[in-house]
Each structure stands twice: as structure tokens, then as C-alpha cells.
Amino acid sequence: MTRLTNALLADGRRVDIGISEGRIASIDSACAASSAGAPTIDLEGALLVPGFVDGHVHLDKTLLGLPFQPHRPGDSIAERIARERELRRELRSPVGERAKRLIDQIVPLGTTALRSHVDIDPEVGLSGLHALLRLRETTRAVDIQLVAFPQSGIMISPDVADLLDAAIGEGADLVGGLDPAGIDNDVEGHLGVIFRIAERHGVGLDIHLHDPGPLGCWELRQIAARTLAAGLVGRVAVSHAFALGAVDDGEFGRTAEALARAEVAIMTNGPGPVPMPPVRRLVAAGVRVFAGSDNIRDAWSPLGDGDMLARAMLIAYRQDFRADADLELAFDLTTRASAGALGLENDGIRVGAIADLVAMPAGSIAEAVAARPRRSLVMKRGRVVARDGVLLERGVEA
Ligand SMILES: [Zn+2]
Numbered sequence: 001m002t003r004l005t006n007a008l009l010a011d012g013r014r015v016d017i018g019i020s021e022g023r024i025a026s027i028d029s030a031c032a033a034s035s036a037g038a039p040t041i042d043l044e045g046a047l048l049v050p051g052f053v054d055g056h057v058h059l060d061k062t063l064l065g066l067p068f069q070p071h072r073p074g075d076s077i078a079e080r081i082a083r084e085r086e087l088r089r090e091l092r093s094p095v096g097e098r099a100k101r102l103i104d105q106i107v108p109l110g111t112t113a114l115r116s117h118v119d120i121d122p123e124v125g126l127s128g129l130h131a132l133l134r135l136r137e138t139t140r141a142v143d144i145q146l147v148a149f150p151q152s153g154i155m156i157s158p159d160v161a162d163l164l165d166a167a168i169g170e171g172a173d174l175v176g177g178l179d180p181a182g183i184d185n186d187v188e189g190h191l192g193v194i195f196r197i198a199e200r201h202g203v204g205l206d207i208h209l210h211d212p213g214p215l216g217c218w219e220l221r222q223i224a225a226r227t228l229a230a231g232l233v234g235r236v237a238v239s240h241a242f243a244l245g246a247v248d249d250g251e252f253g254r255t256a257e258a259l260a261r262a263e264v265a266i267m268t269n270g271p272g273p274v275p276m277p278p279v280r281r282l283v284a285a286g287v288r289v290f291a292g293s294d295n296i297r298d299a300w301s302p303l304g305d306g307d308m309l310a311r312a313m314l315i316a317y318r319q320d321f322r323a324d325a326d327l328e329l330a331f332d333l334t335t336r337a338s339a340g341a342l343g344l345e346n347d348g349i350r351v352g353a354i355a356d357l358v359a360m361p362a363g364s365i366a367e368a369v370a371a372r373p374r375r376s377l378v379m380k381r382g383r384v385v386a387r388d389g390v391l392l393e394r395g396v397e398a
Contacts, residue, residue: 001038002382004357006030007048009349010328010365014045019355022381027351041384043359046376047368049331050348051112051356052308053338056206056239056267056292059099059116059135059144060128064297066093071302077182077210081152084299085123095131102296104394106306107141108386110358110375114142115206115292115342117149117176120167122159133171138395141385145342147206149176154193155184161193168201177207181215187222195226204235204343206267209243212275216243217255224258234263237341239292241266244282245275252281260286265341268333269294270315279319279329290341291315291333308334309360309372316369324366331365355382 004017007030018026018038061084063069072087074080099116106114118128129146136144148167154160154177164175175198180190198205205227211219220238227236238259244252244266259266265288266277282289291311296304309331315321316330339346347353359377362368378386385393 003040007043019382046359047362052110054114055290055338060095061298062102064101109307112356115145117147119151121152146172147174147176148172153183155186155189182211206237221258224262227262237265239267244277256285270318290338327366327369
């Protein structure tokens with residue numbers, strides 16, 4: 001048993017929390033219970049929240065640890081894919097080492113679970129997946145889900161369909177996809193391949209969709225229809241879905257209704273000056289929206305640091321969120337909603353919940369999003385894995 005004393009909860013209560021066998025065993029009013037002999041950590045009134053869940057990251061792409069790489073621009077997604085391949089060939093830097101550096105950076109920021117896409121293409125085959133599967137074996141400070149991601153398309157790279165199928169067989173958790181219209185110019189073909197693989201293996205999907213406007217919304221409705229037909233309700237996500245932010249009310253309403261019915265979740269990273277999914281309208285329509293970092297210091301973006309509290313702030317900024325309730329919604333995208341989208345236990349701070357916890361000096365969730373204070377303590381399944389921004393353990397025994 002470990003005790004965290006003098007914690008401030010989001011609802012304003014000050015409590016002492018007992019932790020046993022990786023779960024929250026008790027929640028008492030601060031100082032009400034004695035902690036006879038149990039190791040105690042005094043949180044000194046810090047706000048205690050559930051661990052952050054990064055719902056979309058690319059562990060294999062980051063260039064962290066290498067000399068800074070000037071960005072190589074491309075005018076289209078296809079051009080940027082080509083630039084990334086060039087860089088990858090030149091650098092020949094092992095995926096596992098770069099991914100490990102990113103994990104070491106985000107654990108002290110409070111991320112306790114993540115979903116990473118991993119490139120599957122004819123050039124790298126399954127090598128990136130194998131590197132991340134090995135890293136997952138020795139990483140206990142953060143739970144890792146892996147999406148087999150066809151970064152170079154499927155219908156235009158025929159071997160990729162078989163590679164995606166093999167990736168799931170070898171341990172990837174979900175099947176990915178990428179702009180069925182914009183990259184493959186074959187919506188039926190692309191979606192047919194990835195839904196067949198998902199059905200055959202009984203896994204979910206997470207599809208990158210940058211295709212714009214009514215075309216993108218039509219694809220979203222196709223995805224929702226296939227989700228229902230495949231019996232994958234609640235197990236499909238679409239990442240980015242910029243289209244939802246650039247259509248009229250009728251198109252938006254039809255699409256949101258289809259997504260809600262099939263429980264297709266929408267991931268946003270609060271992108272730069274492009275349309276983005278309108279968070280409040282989607283949530284009001286019953287669609288689960290969650291957040292992720294996406295690119296962190298890689299060929300796609302030289303920016304990003306993996307801080308999900310900063311991500312909540314960026315989403316709030318892009319959505320013009322100002323009221324406390326709206327900042328709390330942005331925060332929810334990085335914790336409860338992300339956990340739900342990933343199929344993780346997500347019931348916050350209650351007796352019986354997994355002790356994935358983050359403490360930080362703030363008086364409320366809204367203040368935390370605004371101020372983005374240092375994380376004074378990060379706990380993974382009841383083990384302290386980081387304190388005051390310093391990583392203590394990446395790999396700990398379960
Ligand atoms: Zn991505």
C-alpha cells in the first residue's frame with residue numbers, strides 16, 4: 001500500500017488516496033485516515049488527474065535525438081510522403097532508439113498510454129513494427145497500442161495489403177488507412193481491403209483522413225456504414241477528419257449522425273490553419289472526439305513535444321474555448337475520451353480504478369490547461385515513474 005496525501009481532485013475535494021496492487025484502494029478526506037507505516041507521498045495540495053492518453057502519435061517517425069533536421073516542404077500529401085522516404089533513406093537511424101527517446105520525453109509529461117501508428121510500406125516492410133513490438137516488451141511506464149499504417153497507400157502499392165494483414169498477425173493491434181480518395185483514388189478498394197483485414201482478425205481500425213469537404217464527409221459515412229456492417233461498432237476511429245470543419249450544416253448533420261450511430265470516434269490534434277472537426281458540435285451530436293499529438297519532431301513537422309496538456313491548450317485555442325467548461329472539455333479529450341477511444345479503462349479517479357495518475361500544481365482543470373504546470377508526479381499502475389519532469393523508470397516489472 002502506498003498513500004498519496006493532500007491531493008486536490010477536479011471536483012474540489014481534498015483527499016488522501018491509498019494505492020494497492022496498481023489500483024486505487026481507498027479515497028478518504030485529507031488527513032481522515034491514518035497511514036500506519038505505508039509509504040506516503042505528500043502532494044501538498046496538487047491537482048491529481050488521470051494519466052494522459054495520447055490517442056495518435058508516430059513513434060517510428062520521430063527524429064528526436066538526431067541533429068535538428070531542416071524541414072523539407074512538399075505541396076501535397078504525396079510529395080511529403082516522398083520527402084519523408086528520402087530522409088529515411090539518408091538517415092538510416094534505428095526506429096527503436098528514436099522511439100525510446102520520445103517515450104522517455106513523454107512519460108515525465110504524464111502520458112501513461114498511447115496509440116502509435118507505424119509505417120508499413122514495401123520499402124520498410126514490417127521492420128518498424130518489429131522495432132516497436134520489441135520496445136513495447138520492455139516498456140511498462142506507458143501502455144502502447146500499434147496501428148499498422150499504410151503511409152504509402154494500399155491500392156497504389158499492391159504488396160501493402162498483404163503486409164498489413166501480416167502486421168496484424170505479428171502483433172499490431174489495429175489496421176490503419178490513409179485518404180482512400182486522395183492517395184489511392186479508390187475508396188471502395190481501399191476500405192474493402194482494410195475492413196476485410198480487420199474483420200478477419202477481429203481488430204479495430206484507425207484511418208487517417210485528410211480528404212476535404214463533401215468528399216471527406218462522404219468517405220466518413222462510408223466508413224460508418226462499413227463499421228456497422230462489419231460489427232465493429234465502437235472500434236473504429238478516424239484521425240483528422242478535416243472535412244467535418246468545412247461543410248454546410250446539412251452535410252455535417254448527416255455525417256455526425258452516421259458517426260454517432262456506428263460509434264466511430266474522431267481524433268484531432270488541433271491542427272494549424274486548416275479546417276478541423278468542431279469539437280463541441282460533434283460531442284453534442286453524440287460523437288466521441290479524442291486527442292493526439294500526431295507528428296513530433298519528424299519529417300512532417302519540426303514542432304511538437306508530446307505534452308498532452310499543451311495539446312489540450314492548442315485544441316482550446318483553435319476552437320476559441322474560453323469558459324472553464326470548455327477548457328475541461330479540451331482536457332477530457334486528452335484523458336477520459338482518449339482512453340475510451342482506445343478501449344482502455346477510463347473511469348477516472350475512483351476506488352478500483354487503475355492507478356495511472358498525474359499530479360501538478362494547479363487549482364482546477366481549467367487552470368491546468370491555461371498554465372500547463374510541470375507534472376510533479378506521474379504514476380503508472382501504482383508505481384512512481386517520473387517526478388518533477390525527471391523520468392525514474394521506463395521499464396518496470398508489471
Ligand atoms: Zn498521423
